[in-house]
Amino acid sequence: MIGGESTMDQIMLPAMRADLRLFKGSGEADGSPMWMLFDPVRNRYFHLHVRGLRVLRHWRTGATPEEIAESASDHGVEVDAEDVTGVARFLVSNGLTEARTSADSARLEEQWSQNRTHWYQWLLHRYLFIRVPLVRPDPFLARNLNRVRFIGSRLFAKLTLLLGLIGIILALRQWDAFTGTFMRFLNWEGVAWFALALIGVKTAHELGHAFVARHFGCRVPSMGVAFLVLFPVLYTDATDTWRIANPRDRLQVALAGVKTELAIALLATFAWSFLPSGGLRDAVFFLATTSWVTSLLINISPFMRFDGYHALSDVWGIHNLQPRAFELARWQLRETLFGFGEAPPEIFRPRRRRLLVTYAVATWIYRFFLFLGIALLIYHFAFKALGIVLFFIEIGWFIVRPVLQEMSTVIRHQWGWNKRVVRTILVSAFILGLLLVPWRSTLPLPAVLEASSYSRVHPPEPARIVSVSVSSGDDVAKGDVLVDLEKPSLTMEVEKARHRIAVIQARLDRRAGSFQDLASEGTLRRQLAEQRVRLSGLQERIAALVVRSPLAGKVASLADLSPGQWMGRDQLLAEVIGQTGIQVTAYVSEQQRSRIQVGAEGRFISDDGTHQAVNVKVVAVEEMGSDRLSHLSLASTYGGPLAVKQNGAEGAPALEEGVYRVRLVATERHIATAWQLSGRASIEAPAESLLGRFFRYAAAVLIRESGF
Structure with a gap:
């Protein structure tokens, strides 16, 4: 039997399952041969190196590792009992052996119990990613492969490229109409056509993978929908492509989906110019522009296990790229920091090793921000109570847990003093000091300097x-x-007013000789007064000019x-x-307000750098915050540092977060050279460590978000 506590001479080799299949693999990146062991029950492939294959060729049920090693040596094959034991444990742990005895059954039950996922782990992974098989496409692919084979021909590729270029030229000739098509998506009919086009092109993408895989003799057992954080995406089970020995052929399978979408985009660009306005033309526009760009951006990334990852794995000739790169990077990290002197998990050429370590680190950084983004997405889309729980589960499980596991591995390791350990301790102490020591005693605030008058x-x-x-x-x-x-029009009005006054005055002067003027004397005097008032107003307007x-x-x-x-x-x-001095208005966030004290001194420095710095002193800090910004030069919409979201009813921009106004005055006489200058006021404040600042900000966010 194979057991964790068995000694070498007690091990009896189990029987291998009769349904397993062995295929010649593509070989490693260094040229060493490799074979694939296929488990049809679970549709999984296992890689075997030369030593593993040698052991399997001399495998006998019930034999001991020493007997297998001796038998192999008789045939000129160099393997030892340790190699045989390693292969046996590999077969048993992956369920590739038969259970013929009660001990074997007990072992399988124990394995199942150990590998059984707890309900909370199952739930955690299922809401993040779950596959729902919908169809078994293999018979359909086999029947229709010859009908679509021409799509992969050089003639079809050249014709598609030619039509696409013609379509681009035609679209450029009516560019305004082409770009204006996007606006028509903003209605229910446009959304319906958009959905149909999206489903169609993504189905074609997956069929591209499936047909090319079938072309190379691979089975495609299932196609369906996968839910990535509850967002549906189509998938194709192309596990069988591991049996393809030529990496270039596997690369064709990996890139088939993106190539299919690019071909559809070129044909759609050509068709757009000939279709009448309407929903179909709008859908074709989507296929020609948005669809393939988003698909390329998502699938080309080698950091998640999409098309780009498998393509990179085939180009580099390294199967199981991420696990091997991660293991190598962890080893490199431990050796760099602590110099344990361990042998690397795998031997690669220096250039290839650096490449794999760089890839692993880039993937870790990408995944950190990806999981952080997913956590924020879950938090905002779920109701608040559930969102908070899922946010911390996401951060804890996918970011904190791997870090703690690696730290635990390092702590359990057998330590010894060397230069790298000392260097790591010193650098860590320096970084810890930067985080813990309160060294920042000034607080930079966005501010505006204005002349007092x-x-x-x-x-x-x-x-x-x-x-x-x-x-x-x-x-x-x-x-x-x-x-x-x-x-000029005002001058003419003055002349007219003077003329009217002269006419009225003349009529009043001769009223004794005119019965009509005598009878209307009161009216004339009233008109004369009105015209004199009007003339006075006109003269005041002219004087104001x-x-x-x-x-x-x-x-x-x-x-x-x-x-x-x-x-x-x-x-x-x-x-x-005026020459009466200046005043400065600064804005401080709610998190930093407690650090600003009346009487604190500081300096105002303008953004343009052409004006001299001004020594200032805090004279008042508002007790009530405001979400309105009275100085437009500080608004983000005008290139300022304060984020705004919209204009208020009075024209004052609405801030994304509330701020408190801080009023400052110059500590010495200063004559303003501009009526308003934007800049930053560096105010003296109680020293605070970076870590303390982080925790205070985090506490403020938690308090703000805890309101239900």
């Missing part, structure tokens, strides 16, 4: 420039002329003005800033 000067009404009396940077006193404007400085200060900026130029009421003429 300033004015933006506009024309009182639409008018024409006569002359400009100042330049940018000039000092001005209150009342100094900035710009002289005129409005001489634009004067509203305060003493400096012309910070002057628009590009020239005589004869017309200016609207909303157009800026000049900016005048």
Whole structure:
């Protein structure tokens, strides 16, 4: 029997299952031969190297490992009893032997019990990924293979490429209509055509894999729907492609789906120009653009076990690419950090080993962000109570658990002092110090510096420039002329008013000689008063066209003005800033508010870098937060650091997260050179470690999200 506690001379080799099949494999990347052992019951393939094959050729039920090794030696084959024992354990652990005795049955029952998945593990994996077989396509594929074989011919490929190029040229000639097709998807009819096109092209994608696999003599036992985080995707069981000895042929199977979608996209691009407007044309547009791009982006990734992974495995000639790369990377990590001096799990050339380690690390990084994204997706789509539970299960099971397992492996290892251990301890202590030591004593905040008094000067009404009396940077006193404007229509109105006054006054002067004027004396005097009031108003408007400085200060900026130029009421003429000082408004998040204290000093630094830094002091911190931003220059829509989502009713942008206003003043006299500058205010704050900041932020998020 084969048991965990048996000694070598007690082992009796079990009988191998009679239904197993042996195939010649494609060989390893280093050129060494390899064979495939096929289990038809579970539709699984197992790789055998030369030593394993030698053992199986001399296998005898009931023999001992020493007898098999001796028999092999008699035939000139170099194997030892250890090799035989290893193969026996491999066969038993994978259920490839027959159960002829009660001991064998007990062993199988024990294996089943050990491999049985707990209900919570089953549930965890099933909601993330589950396959639902729908059809057994092998008979259909066998009947129709010859009918579709021409699709894989060079002639069909060239014809498809030619039609696709013609379609692209035709689409470019009516580009606006082509790109405008997308908008028609935004209705129920468009969505229906979109769904039909999506189902059709994904079915064609899977049939591409299936027919090419069948072309190379492989069985396709099932096709169906897989649910990836409850999102349905079609799948094809192409496990049988392991029997294909030529890696290039396996590569053809792996790429068949994407090639099929690209061919459909080229034909759809050609067909779009000839179809009338409607749902069918919209669906063809989807096939020509969105479908193949999304498919390529998803399937080309070698970090998940989609088409790109299998293609990369075939190109490199390394089966079970991810498990082997992961094991090699873990070994490399342990040796780099601790120098255990262990032999690598497999021997590769240095360049190939570096490539595999790089691939493994890239996959870990990709999976970290993928699982984090899935956790956030589950959290937001499930109701809050379930979302929180599933979020922590996802993070704990797929991110924290593998890290803890590796740490446990390292801790259990037999340790010894060497240069790498010392280096790792020192670097770890340094990093830990960076995380734990409160070293950050300033808090950078988005801020705006404004002159305490300033004015933006506009024309009182639409008018024409006569002359400009100042330049940018000039000092001005209150009342100094900035710009002289005129409005010809206003001058004409003044002349008309004066003429009416003269006429009315003349009638009043001769009223004694005119019975009619004498009778209407009261009316004439009322009209005279009205016209004089109107004239006074017109003269005031003309006087206002001489634009004067509203305060003493400096012309910070002057628009590009020239005589004869017309200016609207909303157009800026000049900016005048006073000489009375500045004020700074900063914005702090809820998580950081407690670190800001009244009296704390800091420095304001402008974003443009052309203005000198200003020493400031906190004089007030708002007690109530606000979700409105009064300074547009800090809004993300204008390139600022504060994220906004929409404009408020008053035009003030709505912030993604609430903030608190902090008011600061200059600690020394400072004359503003611009009416408003955006920048950052670095405020002194109690020192805080990076780790403390992280936990405080995490606690704030938990408190915010815990509201049901």
